[in-house]
Amino acid sequence: MVEWIISDGLTDYATALAFMEKRVDAIARGAAEECIWLLEHPPLYTAGTSAKPADLIDPDRFPVIEARRGGEYTYHGPGQRVVYVMLDVTKRGRDVRKFVKDLENWVIATLDSFNIKGEIREGRVGVWVERPEKPRAPDGSLREDKIAALGIRLRKWVSFHGMSINVDPDLEHFSGIVPCGITEHGVTSLVDLGLPVTMHDLDIALKQSFAATM
Numbered sequence: 001m002v003e004w005i006i007s008d009g010l011t012d013y014a015t016a017l018a019f020m021e022k023r024v025d026a027i028a029r030g031a032a033e034e035c036i037w038l039l040e041h042p043p044l045y046t047a048g049t050s051a052k053p054a055d056l057i058d059p060d061r062f063p064v065i066e067a068r069r070g071g072e073y074t075y076h077g078p079g080q081r082v083v084y085v086m087l088d089v090t091k092r093g094r095d096v097r098k099f100v101k102d103l104e105n106w107v108i109a110t111l112d113s114f115n116i117k118g119e120i121r122e123g124r125v126g127v128w129v130e131r132p133e134k135p136r137a138p139d140g141s142l143r144e145d146k147i148a149a150l151g152i153r154l155r156k157w158v159s160f161h162g163m164s165i166n167v168d169p170d171l172e173h174f175s176g177i178v179p180c181g182i183t184e185h186g187v188t189s190l191v192d193l194g195l196p197v198t199m200h201d202l203d204i205a206l207k208q209s210f211a212a213t214m
Contacts, residue, residue: 002087006203007039010078013065016041020160023086028156036210037084038203043077045177048151058176069161071125071151073177079169079189081202085152085162087214094157100125100150102214103163107148109209110165110202114195118147126150129188145188146179167191167199
């Protein structure tokens, strides 16, 4: 069984981290069920274990927090659904790469319910969408924007941290960092793509696609 928690309003990052730490330890001991927590954070930047100082463009704009997850710099804020996954990876074969790919495929299946084609790119963690309406890149390739970021950590083969999916955040807030260390591509959201999707709509789609992918 997986417990689903949905929090209204904005959840303090330190509060969320403390909850995850406690829950992961309990799951590892067999004292609690797996958990998926859906929430929003106030505006902040988090630095993963691979974050480069040069990628923090505006360090005074929002709080900057060392997240101790995989990945580089990421923005969190209102209008973005954060999906914290506290799952037993031992039950899923102890294959970290497959687990990450399954998380990406979960996002892709969720986006598909809104007729959005999310895609994975080699060497770029997260989920991307092509933007044929934008001017092409200098090499002639289609522009692509990231719609979902991903960064996890494992403790005793239980995952925590997770994913963030852009529903309708202020996309200008991403300009204070180089998101995930990638300069040649942009960031988008469901509303930016022309879809009036609510957070509730996304939550329903996430639940429906979870069983088929995870």
